Amino acid sequence: LMSDRLTTRFDPGRVTAASVALTAAALFGFSFSTQFWVLCLWAMPYGLGAGTVDAALNNYAALHYTARHMNWLHGCWGLGASISPFIMSQALSSGHGWPSAYRTVGTLQAILTAIVTVSLPLWNKTRKINGGGSARLFDHVPTRAALATPGVPAVLGAFFSYCAVESTSMLWAASYLVSVRGTDGATSAAFASLFVLGITAGRFLAGFVAERISDRMLVRGGFITVGVGVILVGLPGVPSWVALAGLVIAGLGSAPIYPAIIHSTPTTFGAHNSQAIIGIQMAAAYVGTTLAPPLFGAISANTGLWTLPLYLVVLVIFGLVMSEQVTRRGRARAQDG
Structure with a gap:
């Protein structure tokens, strides 16, 4: 902040x-x-x-x-x-x-x-070289003014949701696979780590196509892919390898969301606002990372670990809805010139 x-x-x-x-x-x-x-x-x-x-x-x-x-x-x-x-x-x-x-x-x-x-x-x-001029490009934008910018609450919601999905998946996926899917501990831990490796590999791969696909398409496609992966993780009556594959797919889908939202911020909200808004986005990301895993822990203590896919799907849907609102804000700004 x-x-x-x-x-x-x-x-x-x-x-x-x-x-x-x-x-x-x-x-x-x-x-x-x-x-x-x-x-x-x-x-x-x-x-x-x-x-x-x-x-x-x-x-x-x-x-x-x-x-x-x-x-x-x-x-x-x-x-x-x-x-x-x-x-x-x-x-x-x-x-x-x-x-x-x-x-x-x-x-x-x-x-x-x-x-x-x-x-x-x-x-x-x-x-x-890139036309930025001197080191001090823009005046300070107060946090209150940045929060009042149209579309900012939506992008904060999208950021919160993505980071909540990421952190909850990393911390709870192995426990879910062992307790609900009956996968052995070593395999569960390995595939939980593949979620992070999927994010890493996906971001390097996304770099090769990011110039041909818009940031908003990367965000939309990312959330949808994560949703598909989470659904595979939670499908009842299917072999355990389907859930394991779903976790990897969710990791790959997660890859472009964070960088695409960040990269689109100057275009969506204006370069003069971007530092203040990105700072708030980082704060929203940390809030999601900090609060979402223990919140699921509290929920699962009363309902069971089987609710993990449902919890993640709710976050994915919320993130997708919020990101679509940001997309509409970007289109409106482009039309206004």
């Missing part, structure tokens, strides 16, 4: 470098923490850094790069999400303990901070 004010006062490159440095410091802080409350303290700068770099970098890419690059950017998130468990497992299996894993990732973040800092002149160069 502070990203627009920060990038207006400074510039995206400096904000990104400082934010990555903040997360690196927090990761080292985690690794040296011996009490839970200390971990909680370090979580605050870690969250501030992660949230700011998310919003600043996404807006910079949306303004200055193509849909192809946006999909590949988010595909790299999937690579990191896939590699990090291996770093932790290696640290644990080697006997060095979990702090070693955090120090390893903290070192990688420190190296990344140095790379971003050295590359700062390229950020302004990219702006000039």
Whole structure:
């Protein structure tokens, strides 16, 4: 939520470098923490850094790069999400303990901070090549004004829904497959991880076709594909491999939604509003990621894990409806010139 004010006062490159440095410091802080409350303290700068770099970098890419690059950017998130468990497992299996894993990732973040800092002149160069002009492009847009922009509540709903589906699927899919489908634990865990790999592979593949397919078509097709995958997961009386395949299909369908919504924001709401709105979108994404999995946990405690596909379908339908409202907003803005 502070990203627009920060990038207006400074510039995206400096904000990104400082934010990555903040997360690196927090990761080292985690690794040296011996009490839970200390971990909680370090979580605050870690969250501030992660949230700011998310919003600043996404807006910079949306303004200055193509849909192809946006999909590949988010595909790299999937690579990191896939590699990090291996770093932790290696640290644990080697006997060095979990702090070693955090120090390893903290070192990688420190190296990344140095790379971003050295590359700062390229950020302004990219702006000039792509017609962006100086580093401070637009005035600060207050959060209240951004929220009052027509279509913003709908895009926040779409973002909330997508991230709710993603996080709930990643955290609960394996439990559902074991408890409801009777799949063995190892297979269930493997296919739950394939959901993330499906997102990663799908984003790299989407990058090759994103220039030929509009952002709104990618979002619409993504939500529909996720819905199909979730329905396959929940179909009664079918072999377990159908549910496993449905999970992979849902992951592939999830791939283009996040980057396409981000990339379309300057076009839909105006480049002068995009940083503020993308910052709010990131906040909505984190709310969905944080609240949706425990909410399903509370629901399933009373109903059973079999309700997971129903829960996900409701979120998918809501996200699709909200995204279609955003599409109508974009068309109206295009007609108004």
